[in-house]
Amino acid sequence: MNPPPPAQEPSPSLPLVPSDEETMLRETVFGIASGYGHEYFAEVTRAGEAPTALWRELSAGGFTSVHLPEEFGGGLGLSELAIVAEEVAAAGCPLLIMAVSPAIVGTLLARFGTTEQRQRWLAPLAGGEILCxxxxxxxxxxxxxxxxxxxxxxxxxxxxxxxxxxxxxxxxxxxxxxxxxxxxxxxxxxxxxxxxxxxxxxxxxxxxxxxxxxxxxxxxxxxxxxxxxxxxxxxxxxxxxGLRSLFLGLNPERIISAAICNGVGRYALAKASRYANERAVWGVPIGSHQGVSHPLAEAKIQLELARLMTRRAGALHDAGLPAGESSNMAKFSAAEAGVRCVDQAIQAHGGNGFAREYQLADLYWVVRLLRTVPVSREMILNFVAEHSLGLPKSY
Ligand SMILES: Cc1cc2nc3c(=O)[nH]c(=O)nc-3n(C[C@H](O)[C@H](O)[C@H](O)COP(=O)(O)OP(=O)(O)OC[C@H]3O[C@@H](n4cnc5c(N)ncnc54)[C@H](O)[C@@H]3O)c2cc1C
CATH class of the missing domain: 2.40.110.10 (Butyryl-CoA Dehydrogenase, subunit A, domain 2)
Structure with a gap:
C-alpha cells in the first residue's frame, strides 16, 4: 500500500457565507460606529479635531489591533482589520488613519520591532493610546x-x-x-x-x-x-x-484603503436606495425610473466585486502568500467603485445631494483621494501590465 501523501499546508479559502464570528464582528463594529455616525465625523472634521472618542471606543474593544499578535490584543488577521475599517466607514466614519497607524506601522512594528521597540511603540499603539x-x-x-x-x-x-x-x-x-x-x-x-x-x-x-x-x-x-x-x-x-520588507506594510495599507472605499460605497448606496424609495416627483418613487435605479445597480455590482477582491487580498496576506497583485487590484477596484457609488448617490439625491443636511457629498473627496493614494491608479495599471500580463515596463 502506498504511504499517504505528505500533509499540506491548508490553502486560504474565501467563505461565500459569512461565519457567525464575522457577522458578530461586523455587527458589533457597525453598532459602535453608528452610535457616532456621519454627523459626529463631519462635526469633528469641521472643528479641526480628531474623532478621538470613536477611536478610543474601537481600541478599547480591541478592534483597531485585531491583526496584531495575541500578546498585543490581537490574534486574528488583516482580513478582520479590513472588516473593522469597512464597517466603520459604512457607518459614515471613514478613518484614513486606520490604513496608516495600525495597518502599516502596527504591522511593521509587529514584524520587525525589537522587544524594546514593541514595548515602547506597539503596545500603546495596540491599546489605542497613540497613533503613528x-x-x-x-x-x-x-x-x-x-x-x-x-x-x-x-x-x-x-x-x-x-x-x-x-x-x-x-x-x-x-x-x-x-x-x-x-x-x-x-x-x-x-x-x-x-x-x-x-x-x-x-x-x-x-x-x-x-x-x-x-x-x-x-x-x-x-x-x-x-x-x-x-x-x-x-x-x-x-x-x-528596502522595499521588500516595506511591502509587508504597504500591502496592508492598500487593503485597508480598499476596505474604507468599500464601506463608503455601502454607506452611499444605502442612503441612495432609501432616498430613491421615498422621493416621488412624478407620483411614483424616483427609484422606479431605470435612469435612477440602473446606475445604482451597476455601482452595487462594482462594489461587490471590489469587496470580493479585498477579501482575496486579505486572505492571501494572512496566509503569508504573495499579496501584491491582489492588494493593488483591491485598492484599484474599491476606489473606482467608491467614487462611482458616491457620485451616483449624489445624482439620485438631485439638488439635495449637495446639501450638508443629507450627509453625503462631503465623502466624495475621501474616495476620490483613494484613487490617487496611497498608490495611484496609473502605477497600479503599470504593475498589472508588467507583472500580471508580462508586458514591457513603460517607464
Ligand atoms: C491627502 C493625502 C494624504 C497622503 N498621505 C500620505 C502619507 O501619510 N504618507 C506618505 O508617505 N504619503 C502620503 N501621501 C502621498 C501619496 O501617496 C502620493 O501623493 C501618491 O503616491 C502620488 O505621488 P505624487 O503625488 O508624487 O504623484 P506623482 O508621482 O508626481 O504622479 C503624478 C501623476 O502622474 C502619474 N504617474 C507618475 N509616474 C507615472 C508612470 N510611470 N506611468 C504612468 N503614470 C505615472 C501618477 O499616477 C499621477 O497621476 C498622501 C497624499 C495625499 C494627497
Whole structure:
C-alpha cells in the first residue's frame, strides 16, 4: 500500500457565507460606529479635531489591533482589520488613519520591532493610546521610490536624518513617525532604504501644513528634517532591507484603503436606495425610473466585486502568500467603485445631494483621494501590465 501523501499546508479559502464570528464582528463594529455616525465625523472634521472618542471606543474593544499578535490584543488577521475599517466607514466614519497607524506601522512594528521597540511603540499603539504616521512620499520622488533623497547617515552608533517628506497624514496627533530613508545605494545606484522611528517634536524637524479640499480629520504635512539625531534604537528592522520588507506594510495599507472605499460605497448606496424609495416627483418613487435605479445597480455590482477582491487580498496576506497583485487590484477596484457609488448617490439625491443636511457629498473627496493614494491608479495599471500580463515596463 502506498504511504499517504505528505500533509499540506491548508490553502486560504474565501467563505461565500459569512461565519457567525464575522457577522458578530461586523455587527458589533457597525453598532459602535453608528452610535457616532456621519454627523459626529463631519462635526469633528469641521472643528479641526480628531474623532478621538470613536477611536478610543474601537481600541478599547480591541478592534483597531485585531491583526496584531495575541500578546498585543490581537490574534486574528488583516482580513478582520479590513472588516473593522469597512464597517466603520459604512457607518459614515471613514478613518484614513486606520490604513496608516495600525495597518502599516502596527504591522511593521509587529514584524520587525525589537522587544524594546514593541514595548515602547506597539503596545500603546495596540491599546489605542497613540497613533503613528508613515512618511515615504517626497516632493521630487513622487511615485518613484528609487529616487528618494531623504538620507540617514551613520553618526557614532546612531544616525542623522536629512531631507523632506510631503503629504504626510496625521502628524498633528502622532506619537511617532515611521520614516523611509536612504542609507546607501545598490550597484545600479538605486536607493537602499531603511525605516526609522522619529519623534514628531525631535530637534531639527519642522513641519508645514498643506491645506487640502479633503473633508477628513487627518491633516497633511510637509516635514523638513535638518540633521535630526536618531539613536541606535530608532532603526526598525535591518539596515537597507528596502522595499521588500516595506511591502509587508504597504500591502496592508492598500487593503485597508480598499476596505474604507468599500464601506463608503455601502454607506452611499444605502442612503441612495432609501432616498430613491421615498422621493416621488412624478407620483411614483424616483427609484422606479431605470435612469435612477440602473446606475445604482451597476455601482452595487462594482462594489461587490471590489469587496470580493479585498477579501482575496486579505486572505492571501494572512496566509503569508504573495499579496501584491491582489492588494493593488483591491485598492484599484474599491476606489473606482467608491467614487462611482458616491457620485451616483449624489445624482439620485438631485439638488439635495449637495446639501450638508443629507450627509453625503462631503465623502466624495475621501474616495476620490483613494484613487490617487496611497498608490495611484496609473502605477497600479503599470504593475498589472508588467507583472500580471508580462508586458514591457513603460517607464
Ligand atoms: C491627502 C493625502 C494624504 C497622503 N498621505 C500620505 C502619507 O501619510 N504618507 C506618505 O508617505 N504619503 C502620503 N501621501 C502621498 C501619496 O501617496 C502620493 O501623493 C501618491 O503616491 C502620488 O505621488 P505624487 O503625488 O508624487 O504623484 P506623482 O508621482 O508626481 O504622479 C503624478 C501623476 O502622474 C502619474 N504617474 C507618475 N509616474 C507615472 C508612470 N510611470 N506611468 C504612468 N503614470 C505615472 C501618477 O499616477 C499621477 O497621476 C498622501 C497624499 C495625499 C494627497
Amino acid at each position: 504616521s508613515f512618511a515615504i512620499t517626497e516632493p521630487d520622488a513622487g511615485s518613484n521610490s528609487h529616487q528618494l533623497k531623504t538620507r540617514a547617515r551613520r553618526d557614532g552608533d546612531g544616525w542623522r536624518l536629512n531631507g523632506t517628506k510631503t503629504f504626510i497624514s496625521g502628524v498633528e496627533d502622532a506619537a511617532a513617525i515611521l520614516v523611509v530613508a536612504r542609507t546607501g545605494e545598490d550597484e545600479r545606484g538605486r536607493a537602499r532604504l531603511s525605516l526609522f522611528i522619529v519623534d514628531p517634536d525631535a530637534p531639527g524637524l519642522e513641519r508645514q501644513l498643506i491645506p487640502t479640499v479633503l473633508e477628513a480629520p487627518e491633516r497633511q504635512w510637509t516635514l523638513f528634517f535638518d540633521d535630526v539625531e536618531l539613536g541606535p534604537d530608532r532603526l526598525l528592522g535591518e539596515e537597507g532591507a
